[in-house]
Amino acid sequence: MAFTILVADDSETMRAVVKKTVEMSGIPIAAFFQAANGQEALKILENEWVDVILSDINMPVMSGVEMLRALKNDKVLGQIPVIFITTESSQARIDETTKLGSAGYVKKPFLPETIKKVLMDVLEKAYEQRVLELTPVSSGPGSDEMDF
Amino acid sequence: MDEKMKRLIFETMSEVFETMFFVFLEPLRSVPADCNVQTPKPYVAAQVEFFCDSTGFVRIYFPLVLAQNITSNFLGVDASEIDLKRIKDAMGETVNMVMGSLLGKLDPHGQCTLGIPETAEIPLLTLKTIVDNPKTCLFNTEHGLLLTVFGERSGK
Numbered sequence: 001m002a003f004t005i006l007v008a009d010d011s012e013t014m015r016a017v018v019k020k021t022v023e024m025s026g027i028p029i030a031a032f033f034q035a036a037n038g039q040e041a042l043k044i045l046e047n048e049w050v051d052v053i054l055s056d057i058n059m060p061v062m063s064g065v066e067m068l069r070a071l072k073n074d075k076v077l078g079q080i081p082v083i084f085i086t087t088e089s090s091q092a093r094i095d096e097t098t099k100l101g102s103a104g105y106v107k108k109p110f111l112p113e114t115i116k117k118v119l120m121d122v123l124e125k126a127y128e129q130r131v132l133e134l135t136p137v138s139s140g141p142g143s144d145e146m147d148f
Numbered sequence: 149m150d151e152k153m154k155r156l157i158f159e160t161m162s163e164v165f166e167t168m169f170f171v172f173l174e175p176l177r178s179v180p181a182d183c184n185v186q187t188p189k190p191y192v193a194a195q196v197e198f199f200c201d202s203t204g205f206v207r208i209y210f211p212l213v214l215a216q217n218i219t220s221n222f223l224g225v226d227a228s229e230i231d232l233k234r235i236k237d238a239m240g241e242t243v244n245m246v247m248g249s250l251l252g253k254l255d256p257h258g259q260c261t262l263g264i265p266e267t268a269e270i271p272l273l274t275l276k277t278i279v280d281n282p283k284t285c286l287f288n289t290e291h292g293l294l295l296t297v298f299g300e301r302s303g304k
Contacts, residue, residue: 010264011237011238011240011241011244012234012237013219013222013223013234013237013238013241014241016223017222017223020223020224058244058248058261058262058264059264060264086248087244087245087247087248087249087251087252087262088248088251088252088258088262089248089249089251089252090251090252090255090256090257090258091256091257091258092256092257092258092259093258096258107249107252108168108244108245108248108249109163109164109167109168109245109249110167110168111167
């Protein structure tokens with residue numbers, strides 16, 4: 001199974017570095033979308049489904065936190081896990097994004113292994129969730145249903 | 149600037165430069181004797197504002213060759229494939245990481261915020277006035293002097 005990933009960061013260089021880090025991690029990628037701010041990311045999501053969003057916080061036009069709030073207001077898009085990759089490293093800021101429903105947090109400067117670990121954890125959870133949703137509920141032994 | 153603050157700046161900058169770019173910094177108390185600060189040299193300046201109880205900025209002056217080297221290491225591509233736009237973008241991200249990491253240590257409650265980084269190429273920069281500023285931290289690198297200046301704009 002390959003994953004689709006969206007990276008939102010106003011730095012083109014940082015987007016390229018994150019893309020390279022993800023590619024080198026061995027995680028299979030079906031598509032990799034890029035946005036320079038939260039608004040561009042939301043625009044992409046109008047037409048594309050992604051498995052995870054890796055986002056900066058401090059961006060012009062629309063910050064990562066504003067983008068997360070907008071996503072959480074949408075029943076469908078609100079399910080997409082958002083991992084923040086950011087210089088904003090105070091515990092208070094981390095707690096704030098966790099409360100808003102972010103799936104993970106990576107502080108810059110980062111080691112490639114850190115991104116790989118957080119991303120794999122989040123994708124694993126998302127994958128398990130998807131399997132659960134697709135698995136039909138069956139009646140097992142001991143079920144109250146009558147077998148005719 | 150007191151010694152404690154200077155040490156914190158050095159630790160933070162070393163962490164960013166070593167982790168992200170494999171570049172090692174050596175803190176300096178004064179300009180080395182063999183370095184002529186009157187001769188203009190090509191530099192890239194990157195600055196980011198911070199907003200706390202007071203508003204200030206941190207500005208880093210990168211020797212152009214160091215900036216090229218950092219960008220090349222950061223992206224994992226040959227220096228010949230990098231243009232000035234990409235170098236400025238990478239230096240903006242660098243100053244952002246430095247200030248963000250520093251705030252993480254100085255401001256655990258997250259009261260401060262950062263602006264959007266700005267960058268400029270300075271083809272001929274004379275270092276004299278910058279090194280004379282008491283708020284300048286000097287670092288030696290294999291590609292020349294790196295300077296970090298902290299400035300305060302106004303009170304709240």
